[in-house]
Amino acid sequence: MTGRKTVPREGRHAHLHDLRTFEGVEAWIFDLDNTLYPAEANLFSQINEQIASYVARLLQLPPDEAMVQQKQYYKTYGTTLRGLMIEHNVDPDDFLAHAHDIDYSSLTPDPELGAAIAALPGRKFIFTNGDRPHAERTAAALGITDHFEDIFDIVAADLMPKPNRETYDMFVKQTGVSPVRAAMFEDLSRNLVVPHGLGMRTVLIVPQNTRDLFSGAWEMEGDAVPHVDFVTDHLPGFLKAVLGAIKAA
Known part of the structure; x- marks a missing residue:
């Protein structure tokens, strides 16, 4: 992908500057909308x-x-x-x-993303405030359905949305995931507050070509978002970098 940076931008948290912090992660949890596909898909x-x-x-x-x-x-x-x-x-x-009665034609298979998710060690989940049928249609359009163990949707959460603490507790209880051995990927910063507090590694997905703007603003604010460990505008590239760091470790 010519012209697109794939090196992730880390947050300001000294203990998480190294991508090798993902070593030992056994559960990879992904939000759906504007996370597994770019916001530009509309x-x-x-x-x-x-x-x-x-x-x-x-x-x-x-x-x-x-x-x-x-x-x-x-x-x-x-x-x-x-x-x-x-x-x-x-x-x-x-x-x-x-x-969710929408047109999914703007989504196309993403082999790079699929390969990166498939290579992650451990279990993989979609955790969304949408419903399962929408998540299934989206994953199918992206060609990544087979890489996930399960989908935890708004119905499974008893219609209690993120970022409510109860929702994450239900997810942990139903899946058996250990938060301290998990990583969560989200496009909304507020939805990472609870996961970070539970001990998960947290990654914020931002629109393409805005990573440096987000990171620079946060650094000027003096670490105003300590619940965000990493920020990236290219999920496949970030995951490949994580995999490389894990192998190196």
Whole structure:
């Protein structure tokens, strides 16, 4: 991939500057949207529009007001779904089916990502605030389905979204994963707070060509995000670097 940097950018945490910190990791946990595929695929923007249309239809609001209300639910409850369930008793299955009724054609198989995930030692999981059917369709489009042991979705979490602590506790209980021997990959910094506290290695995925901007801003703020151990804008390249560091160790 000419012109694309694949060397990961580490955080400012002295004890985690070395990628060999991933040695001994036995469970690799990946968020789905904007993590396993790049944000530039615009899949999540489709989901966002579907959610807004659901809110508009349910509350009989014009599109712009529905979008504002949607964001308010998200801010207050963690997900729009949870807000609609609490305030309007919506059927979660109906909501999830509508939200994920999208076009996946922007995704194409990613052999580089698949090979890197397959080479990771241990168990691999998808851990998403979306539902299993959406995760399955996404993984299939990327050609990475067979590399994961299981999908832990919003239904498995009893509709309690990340970043709630209870959600991670349910994941650990259901999978038997040891947090101190696990690594988590996310595109939302707040969703890494609990995993870091549990002892996981944490990696933030940022949009392409923004890694240095993110890292530079954090360094100027004096380590304002200690729960983020590493940041990268190219997941396949990062995983290959991790594998190289593990082998070297």
